[in-house]
Amino acid sequence: MDSIAIRAEGLTQRFRVIHERPDTIRALFSKFFRHKVDFHEFEAVSNVSFTVSKGETLGVIGRNGSGKSTLLKMIAGVYRPSAGHVEVKGTIAPLIELGAGMHHELTGRENILLNGLLMGYSKQEMQKREAKIIDFAEIGEFIDAPVKQYSSGMYMRLAFAVATEIDPEILVVDEILSVGDIGFQNKCFQRLERFRESGKTIVLVSHNVQQILDNCDRAIVMDKGRMLMDGAPEEAVELYKSYATPEQVELVTAAPHS
Amino acid sequence: MNELLRDIYRYRELIWALALKELKIRYKRSFLGFLWALLNPALLMIVLTLVFSNIMVISMPHYAIFLLSVLLPWTFFSQSLSYAAESIVGNGDLIKKVAVAKLVFPVAAVVSNMINLLLSMIPLALIVLAMRAPFYWTWIYLPIPLLALTIFTLGGTFFFAAANVYYRDVAHILQILLQAWFYVTPIIYTIDIFPAKYRWIFKLNPVIYVMNGFRLSVYYGKLPQMQSIIASFVCGFIALAIGYSLFRKHQDEFVYYV
Numbered sequence: 222m223d224s225i226a227i228r229a230e231g232l233t234q235r236f237r238v239i240h241e242r243p244d245t246i247r248a249l250f251s252k253f254f255r256h257k258v259d260f261h262e263f264e265a266v267s268n269v270s271f272t273v274s275k276g277e278t279l280g281v282i283g284r285n286g287s288g289k290s291t292l293l294k295m296i297a298g299v300y301r302p303s304a305g306h307v308e309v310k311g312t313i314a315p316l317i318e319l320g321a322g323m324h325h326e327l328t329g330r331e332n333i334l335l336n337g338l339l340m341g342y343s344k345q346e347m348q349k350r351e352a353k354i355i356d357f358a359e360i361g362e363f364i365d366a367p368v369k370q371y372s373s374g375m376y377m378r379l380a381f382a383v384a385t386e387i388d389p390e391i392l393v394v395d396e397i398l399s400v401g402d403i404g405f406q407n408k409c410f411q412r413l414e415r416f417r418e419s420g421k422t423i424v425l426v427s428h429n430v431q432q433i434l435d436n437c438d439r440a441i442v443m444d445k446g447r448m449l450m451d452g453a454p455e456e457a458v459e460l461y462k463s464y465a466t467p468e469q470v471e472l473v474t475a476a477p478h479s
Numbered sequence: 480m481n482e483l484l485r486d487i488y489r490y491r492e493l494i495w496a497l498a499l500k501e502l503k504i505r506y507k508r509s510f511l512g513f514l515w516a517l518l519n520p521a522l523l524m525i526v527l528t529l530v531f532s533n534i535m536v537i538s539m540p541h542y543a544i545f546l547l548s549v550l551l552p553w554t555f556f557s558q559s560l561s562y563a564a565e566s567i568v569g570n571g572d573l574i575k576k577v578a579v580a581k582l583v584f585p586v587a588a589v590v591s592n593m594i595n596l597l598l599s600m601i602p603l604a605l606i607v608l609a610m611r612a613p614f615y616w617t618w619i620y621l622p623i624p625l626l627a628l629t630i631f632t633l634g635g636t637f638f639f640a641a642a643n644v645y646y647r648d649v650a651h652i653l654q655i656l657l658q659a660w661f662y663v664t665p666i667i668y669t670i671d672i673f674p675a676k677y678r679w680i681f682k683l684n685p686v687i688y689v690m691n692g693f694r695l696s697v698y699y700g701k702l703p704q705m706q707s708i709i710a711s712f713v714c715g716f717i718a719l720a721i722g723y724s725l726f727r728k729h730q731d732e733f734v735y736y737v
Contacts, residue, residue: 236735298578301731321576326504335500338493339577 226391226422227273227296231305234266234291265291267446268305275311276420280433280454282461283443289426292443293317293395296424311390311422314340318395320380325369329360329379332368336383350386357412358382378405385412391422410436430458483582483723490583497587501562502594516598520547524606541612541698547603548697549666549690552624555596556632556686557657562588563636564643564650571737581730585636593629603697615700624692627711631689634718637726644729644736664690685714 237260266288273279281289294300296307297315322339323332333354337347355364358378360371368376385392394413413436416423427433433440433454440457442449450460487494506512524543531542539545566584573579600621607614643649663684670681681687688703688711695701703711 294575299575299734315577317576321573324500324504326507327500331500335496338496339573339579344492344496 224275225272225308226275226277226310227271227424228308229272229292229296229305230270230307232266232269232292232295232302232307233264233304234288234295234300235303236263236265237261238263264446266295266443269443269446269448270305271441271448271451273422273424275422276417277439278417278423278425278437280437280440280457281424281426281443282428282430282433282440282457286445287443288446289443290317290395291446293393293424293426297393309391312341313391313393314384314387314389315393316381316384316395317393319377319384323368323376323380326367328367329355329358329364329371332379333383336380337387340384340387342387346387350388354379354382354386357386357408374402374405381405381409381412385416389421391424392416393424395426396428430461433458480720480723482727483719486580486582487586490580490586493579494583494587494590497583498590498594501587501591505591513598516595517602520551520599521602521606523547523550524602541607541610544603544607544610544612545694545698546667547606548694549664551596551599551603552628552690552693553661553664553666553686554599555592556628556635557661558595559589559592559632560635560639560653560657561650562592564639564653566636567640567644567733568647568650568737574734574737581733582637582726585640585726586633588640589629589632589636596625607697613700615696617696617700617702620696620702621693623708624689624696624711627689627692627708627715628686630712630715631686631718634715634720634722637719637722639722641722641726641729641733644733660684660686666690685718688714 269288269292271279281292283289291300293315294317295302296309297313297317298309299315299317322336324335327335330351333351334344334347337350338344358375358381360375360379363371363375368379371379392413410432413423413425417436423436425432425436437454439452440454441451442457442461444464450457502513506515509515511518524547527543527546563585566588567574567581570584574581604614604618639649639653643653663681664686665681670678673681688707691707692703692711695703
């Protein structure tokens, strides 16, 4: 039996950083006639390899701009890697941003269905889970009101409930649990805990080192697109703390980009 | 082409939900809601009848039916293209966060406008009865031009949805193109008003064959000739092949440009 849930090999993502956005035909023509290349390639993630076993919770830490989100988006299938490949075994629910598929004019109930469909579930599956989602989100009678009337807390609860109630085998969470009040955060972490106990795989990106220490079996540290280490959460947090000093940050931002 | 059909079938529930969402938003907060789809052609007919029977004298019986028989399918075509051109860019936030098949957005634009067109056929039928114009059995032929027009429209929507991702000028150019196209297509007139030796120019217009099918069956009570039917499908499949191949080739890159 193969117990690997995610296998990433040499994952690389390059972006074109456009200096003068040639998104109009005029700019295209002028660029064409001047023969000027006005973008440079930027490697957001360089040659990252790791595996996540089934049932494992992997933490990803690193400063802003270190490539964490880009890495997650490649795992979730939003970006196609420029090089390398990623293999994901099982259904995956990406929580890149809460409420990405929500539409403000639609009601909560309609959004549950639309979100589920966007994540690749069928209408039937979503209808089966609708009651549980509404229950977890604590939306009550607001469920048939347009989402634009929701408080931001209700909005987040609904989005989180949809993503986790559909019961994915792999949950990819990007930084979203730092929002919401204490009560909701606790509820979310209880749910993550239940996920772990039921043997599901989680990839958790966070700036909060305590969250990494509390929830992860293993952690990787990202810096400037490269993976610095892959090991125990305690060591990863130690390393992250050691270089994430203000002087370091300054040094990095001052480095020239040609 | 098989792949396209398979994907449309696979994502049918999502496409349907997105199409309904679009309609719902179009008629949101309007008291009459979906009834507008029915009322629009009826009100337009009243205006047309007033203008053409009292102000401009056109020696053509039931000019409103003559016009609407082609204007309604034309509206479906032009609205689908306008919606679809913005469909990828407009859903950029979503595309950047969820791994979703890109083709659902332009297809949903076509489906929502198709619902509108089908609804507007009801008032057209009522207008025919109200004007005491002959109601021809050839109405049952309408699914054939509807199919050909849908194929042609899908091709156009894929093309403009993809092109607009790279150059936002495309959506603006499309509006002008549609305006011009409207006047060179025999919608408000027939090609009989032109000398026979110039009529071949109109045959270069790829939508003329399918529009001919609508007008013949609704207004004249005739069926188009076989060559004309074949031409309408040939034009449709050529447009679909060009549009879809462009879309398919670039769909994985959309996420970097939206």
